[in-house]
Amino acid sequence: MEKVLMKGNEAIAEAAIRAGCRHYFGYPITPQTEVAAYMAKRMPKIDGVFLQAESEIAAINMVYGVSATGKRVMTSSSSPGIALKTEGISYLAGADLPALIVNVQRGGPGLGGIQPSQADYFLATRGPGHGDFHVLVLAPSSVQEMADLTVRGFELAEKYRMPAMLLADGTMGQMMEPVVLPEEQKPAAKAPGWAVTGTECKRPHNIANSLYLSPAELERLNVERFERYAEVEKNEVMWEEFMMDDAEVCVVSCGITARVSRNAIIEARAMGIKAGMIRPITLWPFPKKPLLAAADKVNAFLTVELSMGQMHEDVELAIRCKKPVYMCNRVGGMIPSPDEVLNSIKKAAEEGGKAQ
Amino acid sequence: MRENQIIIAGFGGQGLLFSGKVLAYAGLHEGRHLSWLPSYGPEMRGGTANCNVILSDRDVGSPIVTHPDILMVMNTPSLDKYEDEVQPGGSIFIDSSLITRKVRRTDVTAHYIPATQIAVDLGLPTLANMVLLGALVKDTGCIEDESLKASLEQVIPARRANMLELNLKALQAGKDYDA
Incomplete structure (x- = not known):
């Protein structure tokens, strides 16, 4: 191709x-x-x-x-x-x-x-x-x-x-x-x-409409x-796993920050820290099942995101707060460097390991 | 594993994003993994502009270059901004017609090429970027000569085909310059 x-x-x-x-x-x-x-x-x-x-x-x-x-x-x-x-x-x-x-x-x-x-x-x-x-x-x-x-x-x-x-x-x-x-x-x-x-007079009308004044009908439609x-x-849930087989720290990130995280995970592995990533591809529906399954294997999660922790909440919900969830984030148009993510991975590995 | 992390920076209008594109298309021609990321913003001719290019044998992770092994700069603010970020052992290519100061670091190789002057002498004052790029490619070998030509053929739109020869001429002048 x-x-x-x-x-x-x-x-x-x-x-x-x-x-x-x-x-x-x-x-x-x-x-x-x-x-x-x-x-x-x-x-x-x-x-x-x-x-x-x-x-x-x-x-x-x-x-x-x-x-x-x-x-x-x-x-x-x-x-x-x-x-x-x-x-x-x-x-x-x-x-x-x-x-x-x-x-x-x-x-x-x-x-x-x-x-x-x-x-x-x-x-x-x-x-x-x-x-x-x-x-x-x-x-x-x-x-x-x-x-x-x-x-x-x-x-x-x-x-x-x-x-x-x-x-x-x-x-x-x-x-x-x-x-x-x-x-x-x-x-x-x-x-x-x-x-x-x-309709060409061959079928009943189709109507594109979102107004339903009957509460019963509107409830039914909802x-x-x-x-x-x-x-x-x-x-339709889509996600990708990266180096998750033996991971002790699971990074969760999407879009550009997943790319940065990938670099950091490779560096972490070179230092002997077992990091991996679950990258949600669909954010709704969110990959709750693979995250919950990972919660039984890893010591800690780390979300890497360009918000004040919006996806962080979904990860905590998905894993039912079974493990600590750390966060590495930048906002306002700033993007974390691989070094910043690496430091957060180190912290999650240390503190998450102690929590066990 | 071969990987080059490149930053090209200077004023908007100097053809920096274009220079990066030439490298990126050359990388595509060689079947390498690559990314090209421009600065974007309320920038215009005269403001600052830069682009990040990664050429690699493996999948490119982050397209953002934080520590380049190759830096090409066409104004002083860009040298000031990126000099300290260059990897030890890396190379800095400087348009010495526009940047009068020297590189302060001793653990990198600095190449001073009066690219703007060379371009003006050739009668191609808008192609200083290609002169500098020619020197960069020759010294670092980050892409093959062959793919550089193939790249230009792709990057230069058909309606401006006359620019192909001129760009090649500017690149060659950069390659020939003996620093």
């Missing part, structure tokens, strides 16, 4: 096109503007739609409209722009519509900064919007995964009729790496049965949706 060199943001855009996505709506914001720029260049040449909306809110509602017709559709933004989209994401969830939302995170809160962050972890995993719902959350850790998880995001969103969020960070968006692009798929010729495409979520949690 031929490898090409691409920025993470460009790989997302090209992978989406290859997945048959012909509708992109967005509004520029650093550090993800290359997604929109790529779409602007390519979409008109392949009979697709690129539209720079007047705002993020407009863009997500355009996504809602296209999704209702059963076509693959996406938007992309970065943290403050995603916050604006949350109303529309909730509506998509409430109407059971699939869509791909790309969030190339930057530091916050507020306008924050433009350097990499993972501080939208809660926003993404707890339901980005009002009401009871989840979105699928995929966390790429390489340019290859930026491409692969874009395709996976569309597939899962459609399979479960729910929005999917590709949760990347500024580094992943800006860096270039060799990537094998996914195979070209044609846009689906036939719309799914629920799509709002005109419960049914969570039955579907349970299926997602059963079937």
